[in-house]
Amino acid sequence: MSQPQDQNWLLRVRGLTKIHGDPGHNTIELTGPEHATNICPESGAIVAIANIDFDLYPGEVLGIVGESGSGKSTLVQLLYFDQPATHGRALFREVDEGRSNILTLSNQRKRFIKNHLMGMVYQNPRDGLNFNFTAGGNIAEKLLMAGTFHIGKIRGRANYLLTQTEVPVQRIDETPSSFSGGMQQRVQISKAIANNPPLVFFDEVTSGLDVSVQAKVLDLIRRLQQESGISMIVVSHDLGVIRMLTDRTIVLKHGRIVEHGLTDQILQDPQHAYTQLLVSSLL
Amino acid sequence: MVEATKFESSYSYGFIDEATKKEIRRKTLKAVCIPGYQVPYSSPEMPIARGWGTGGLHLTLSLIGKSDVFKIIDQGSDASVNACNLRQFVQMMTDCAVTFDTSEATIIQSRHRVPEEILTDRQILVLQVPQPEILRGVERFEARTRQMHAEADYAKMWVSLYEAFVRFGTLMRGSGYPIKVNRRYIATPSPIPRWDTPNLSMAHCLYLFGAGREKRIHAIPPHTLVEPLEFEDVKFKVEEFAGILCSASDEDRAFMDEIFDGEGRRKHVINDSNFLDKVKSGPRPPQRLFTNPQ
Numbered sequence: 013m014s015q016p017q018d019q020n021w022l023l024r025v026r027g028l029t030k031i032h033g034d035p036g037h038n039t040i041e042l043t044g045p046e047h048a049t050n051i052c053p054e055s056g057a058i059v060a061i062a063n064i065d066f067d068l069y070p071g072e073v074l075g076i077v078g079e080s081g082s083g084k085s086t087l088v089q090l091l092y093f094d095q096p097a098t099h100g101r102a103l104f105r106e107v108d109e110g111r112s113n114i115l116t117l118s119n120q121r122k123r124f125i126k127n128h129l130m131g132m133v134y135q136n137p138r139d140g141l142n143f144n145f146t147a148g149g150n151i152a153e154k155l156l157m158a159g160t161f162h163i164g165k166i167r168g169r170a171n172y173l174l175t176q177t178e179v180p181v182q183r184i185d186e187t188p189s190s191f192s193g194g195m196q197q198r199v200q201i202s203k204a205i206a207n208n209p210p211l212v213f214f215d216e217v218t219s220g221l222d223v224s225v226q227a228k229v230l231d232l233i234r235r236l237q238q239e240s241g242i243s244m245i246v247v248s249h250d251l252g253v254i255r256m257l258t259d260r261t262i263v264l265k266h267g268r269i270v271e272h273g274l275t276d277q278i279l280q281d282p283q284h285a286y287t288q289l290l291v292s293s294l295l
Numbered sequence: 296m297v298e299a300t301k302f303e304s305s306y307s308y309g310f311i312d313e314a315t316k317k318e319i320r321r322k323t324l325k326a327v328c329i330p331g332y333q334v335p336y337s338s339p340e341m342p343i344a345r346g347w348g349t350g351g352l353h354l355t356l357s358l359i360g361k362s363d364v365f366k367i368i369d370q371g372s373d374a375s376v377n378a379c380n381l382r383q384f385v386q387m388m389t390d391c392a393v394t395f396d397t398s399e400a401t402i403i404q405s406r407h408r409v410p411e412e413i414l415t416d417r418q419i420l421v422l423q424v425p426q427p428e429i430l431r432g433v434e435r436f437e438a439r440t441r442q443m444h445a446e447a448d449y450a451k452m453w454v455s456l457y458e459a460f461v462r463f464g465t466l467m468r469g470s471g472y473p474i475k476v477n478r479r480y481i482a483t484p485s486p487i488p489r490w491d492t493p494n495l496s497m498a499h500c501l502y503l504f505g506a507g508r509e510k511r512i513h514a515i516p517p518h519t520l521v522e523p524l525e526f527e528d529v530k531f532k533v534e535e536f537a538g539i540l541c542s543a544s545d546e547d548r549a550f551m552d553e554i555f556d557g558e559g560r561r562k563h564v565i566n567d568s569n570f571l572d573k574v575k576s577g578p579r580p581p582q583r584l585f586t587n588p589q
Contacts, residue, residue, distance in 0.1 A: 119446050120446050120447065123446060123448060127450075142451075145454055145458060146461070146462075148457075148461060149458045149461075150454075152453075152454055153453075156450055156453040156454065156457070157450045157453075161453075161526050161527050162526060162527040163460060163461075163528055163529050164528050165528075166457065167461070185461050185462065
């Protein structure tokens with residue numbers, strides 16, 4: 013990585029791998045960008061991602077870019093414990109001073125980490141929000157699990173977050189199903205940041221939103237990041253989003269990192285043929 | 296000469312065969328060891344349909360002996376049809392003594408009430424439970440609710456209380472108010488009124504909960520902390536019967552039934568029939584009363 017000696021990392025990921033199906037001995041060697049496939053020709057196992065290494069530093073925004081099927085979403089879902097990793101390590105500074113592999117902790121500790129130290133904004137608000145609960149209830153869920161059992165405080169915090177994310181506060185007791193897509197996405201962001209977590213994942217947050225709403229959501233994320241200094245991992249296939257939000261970028265293809273570096277550098281002077289193709293396809 | 300007495304009676308003692316009674320006792324012990332945890336059990340066939348008190352009967356019949364004194368109440372009443380039928384059945388099957396007197400009984404089976412009178416350390420209260428899974432209202436899949444209990448993941452339960460409060464201004468549960476047992480499992484107290492819920496905590500007697508249809512047993516051992524779920528600023532409250540007197544006894548401070556007479560006039564009567572008999576005829580039996588926070 014760019015600063016291999018730096019010990020100031022917040023999240024350190026080493027050898028993160030997710031394989032669907034039964035891999036053979038050569039599955040990792042026979043897949044990847046040089047073979048232009050992530051399906052093992054011998055065993056038929058699908059390598060979603062393999063041997064991913066990166067560090068995330070406090071207050072940094074890391075972009076993950078790649079075409080669909082390149083393993084972007086899998087990467088953040090593994091780190092948010094939505095799927096179990098096949099192997100690999102993820103060390104998180106906030107958990108045991110960064111000595112424990114958070115991917116192999118008990119479910120109870122994983123839930124604690126999710127509730128206290130992480131936030132996730134999914135592409136589809138239905139994945140991140142419970143549509144049977146009100147907007148306020150969704151935010152309350154995160155706060156209750158982090159140990160706030162005071163309705164007045166919960167409502168105060170929910171009001172503040174909805175104001176920050178420009179969701180009309182009068183609609184706090186409505187279910188998200190009555191909201192527009194952009195509003196649902198902003199409620200999801202409110203929920204993700206409700207406990208001031210040090211790390212938030214954004215998975216394709218602007219896909220499916222129209223351009224003006226996209227700009228609003230991006231503005232919001234950037235403002236929140238600048239105000240509170242949250243570390244973020246932003247997954248997108250949209251280089252515009254990556255350029256606007258991120259400091260550093262990782263380019264994924266067929267589940268492997270093909271290029272990484274400062275976002276400006278990657279967009280100005282792409283080295284890998286695939287990154288060149290991505291940048292030149294930018295409208 | 297040795298007499299063959301084995302087949303003299305067409306039923307086992309207490310109706311259920313010995314092996315199954317042993318199984319139920321073992322599951323009961325497990326339930327007592329893990330307060331609030333729902334233990335699956337066999338729920339054998341009974342002469343009444345599952346869900347009509349079979350869970351309570353299984354517990355009663357697996358525990359009872361000839362020296363026991365049995366009392367059964369249905370919504371506070373010793374004299375309801377259900378209570379009478381089950382009492383007769385238990386007596387026929389076990390030759391035990393039966394009583395209406397709460398303080399005399401050693402095993403009390405109940406549906407939807409805890410007796411007003413304080414229960415002692417030589418008494419067991421067996422409660423019939425229609426739905427043992429308190430999380431069923433927020434999660435319909437059994438596999439998920441089991442995982443939620445295993446990991447103490449009670450977010451959805453708490454959010455449902457929060458939602459009830461913001462939508463309706465109260466915690467909105469008449470009976471079966473969710474309780475946290477021994478600071479670990481969230482459980483149902485069975486559909487008892489909120490009035491009875493504080494009595495479950497730090498009691499001298501053993502509380503057993505049997506759900507025959509759902510095949511689950513859970514328990515609250517004596518001297519176990521039971522806390523109704525509440526927020527720091529919105530507290531659990533029992534039913535208030537402020538200024539209301541029982542029309543049959545002129546007493547207050549008991550759970551009241553609201554009834555209307557032939558002319559449509561409203562009056563209240565103490566729900567626990569044995570407690571009502573006692574306050575009418577003599578000194579008031581000892582009670583544990585809960586005071587609502589202001």
